[in-house]
Amino acid sequence: MTAELAERTVLPPQVPLDHLADAVRQPSGGRVELVSPAGERIVLPEEVVDVVRLVVLAMAAGQAVTIAPQHQTLTTQEAADLLGISRPTVVRLLDRGEIPYQQPGRHRRILLRDVLAYQERRRHDRRASLDRLVELSEDADLYEATDTPRRTR
Incomplete structure (x- = not known):
């Protein structure tokens, strides 16, 4: 490059x-x-x-x-830094097939675009989960049930 x-x-x-x-x-x-x-x-x-x-x-x-060019390849540590997670977690994601990678020799190489696509999928999943949680809380009237702060101790 x-x-x-x-x-x-x-x-x-x-x-x-x-x-x-x-x-x-x-x-x-x-x-x-x-x-x-x-x-x-x-x-x-x-x-x-x-x-x-x-x-x-x-x-x-x-x-x-x-x-950064999209075709850039990252090491597992670089991908971990970008995602804000540990390197072993990235390795587990690779092993589970959640992020594609190549292994031309001993070391895994991950395309930046694949890491960014995974990041976007996770962001979308988080938003959907939070929306669902809000919906469930509203259906159960939990917002109104916690209007008055309670002592925790």
């Missing part, structure tokens, strides 16, 4: 991005162009415009942004 395609995390600049964030929130209304230092105008594909919009909004909110 060349240096240009490597993962990179960028911190938000010290200058406020409010004006830029306001500009990217507006519908593009057609084509968006990039002007090169030489003055050449390049029309950006809508996918690139969407990425720029997300990056600007995140940075305007004070968040760092990490850009």
Whole structure:
């Protein structure tokens, strides 16, 4: 992988991005162009415009942004760090087939897109479970039953 395609995390600049964030929130209304230092105008594909919009909004909110190619492979430790779980848990997920992987030699390699897909499935499952829990609580009138705080000791 060349240096240009490597993962990179960028911190938000010290200058406020409010004006830029306001500009990217507006519908593009057609084509968006990039002007090169030489003055050449390049029309950006809508996918690139969407990425720029997300990056600007995140940075305007004070968040760092990490850009990584989707075909990038991760070690089990890198996948664990990304998911916020332990490496042995990632290995169990791989062994159960919840995340596909390749093992060209001794070490497992996981595609970043597969880790992100698993993360999105888990996020969706959590939301659905929480929605179901709220629904059950409302049906059982549990919200009203706990209006008055009780002493626990």
